[in-house]
Amino acid sequence: MLAYNLLHETYYNCSKAVLKQVRQKEQTQPIRTNEKTKFLTCKITNCNTNYFDLNIFAFDIVAISGIKGYLKTCEKVHLALNNLSIDDLCIVFNGHHEYFRGKIVSIIENKYDIICIDYGNILQNLTADQLYELPDVEVFHIAPLARRCQLYAVDDLNQSKAIEEIIKTIPSAEYVTISIENEDDKYLFVTLIRENNAIVNKKYRSDDKNIQDKNEV
Numbered sequence: 153m154l155a156y157n158l159l160h161e162t163y164y165n166c167s168k169a170v171l172k173q174v175r176q177k178e179q180t181q182p183i184r185t186n187e188k189t190k191f192l193t194c195k196i197t198n199c200n201t202n203y204f205d206l207n208i209f210a211f212d213i214v215a216i217s218g219i220k221g222y223l224k225t226c227e228k229v230h231l232a233l234n235n236l237s238i239d240d241l242c243i244v245f246n247g248h249h250e251y252f253r254g255k256i257v258s259i260i261e262n263k264y265d266i267i268c269i270d271y272g273n274i275l276q277n278l279t280a281d282q283l284y285e286l287p288d289v290e291v292f293h294i295a296p297l298a299r300r301c302q303l304y305a306v307d308d309l310n311q312s313k314a315i316e317e318i319i320k321t322i323p324s325a326e327y328v329t330i331s332i333e334n335e336d337d338k339y340l341f342v343t344l345i346r347e348n349n350a351i352v353n354k355k356y357r358s359d360d361k362n363i364q365d366k367n368e369v
Contacts, residue, residue, distance in 0.1 A: 191329050192208050192329065193209045194329065195209070195328070196328060197271040197298060200272075201316075202312050203300050203311075203315075203339060204301055204319050205271060205299060206298075207270070207271070207298070212270075218291050222289070222292075223243060223253070226287055226289075230280065230283065231283045236256060236259060236264075237256070238259065239256060241255050242255070242256065242285065242286050243283070243285070244268065244278065245284070246275055253292065253296075262280065263277045263279065264278045264282075269298060270298055299340055301344075302340075302342075303342065303356065304333040304341040305333075305353060305358060306353060306358060307358040310356035310358065311356070313356060318355075319344070322346065326347055327347060329345040329346075331343040331345075
């Protein structure tokens with residue numbers, strides 16, 4: 153028990169330090185869409201039919217480390233079943249020894265769909281014993297870290313094709329690079345570059361009449 157308490161205290165102190173660093177980084181390094189030449193290293197964390205989620209290392213990796221550390225050791229209390237609502241925040245257990253910050257997106261017959269707000273993926277048909285209260289501590293007050301993206305200058309049809317044909321197939325170990333070209337309240341519109349320097353947008357751009365051989369990507 154003493155070792156557990158020491159470990160918990162260590163993670164808590166690290167989490168406070170992480171939050172301080174994140175706040176400093178947010179103050180000094182905001183994401184600016186007018187920084188056209190700024191390239192950011194990322195890891196894709198989730199794909200949907202018309203968008204994909206990623207973490208930007210320069211902005212997110214320190215916060216993710218702090219959140220993961222605290223989730224491992226914090227005291228966990230199950231949510232009160234009679235008081236659960238759509239959009240409630242929680243800790244979610246995925247059944248494989250991992251905990252995430254989550255938000256309830258669906259409740260059907262005592263089954264819950266939870267979006268992991270730092271990664272973008274949805275865990276479906278969970279039971280109440282996998283959901284816990286999200287403690288009111290500073291490290292959990294950080295905004296969701298999943299960055300929702302679409303390819304810049306690619307129409308809806310080709311957006312879906314690019315995700316299905318290319319982005320979904322990118323190995324989980326591969327780091328990608330993005331340049332943020334624009335944004336709105338839903339998406340970052342990005343140029344996506346793979347480790348082999350292939351630019352995914354070029355093969356699906358709406359104004360590109362000469363689509364290159366997809367085997368290059």
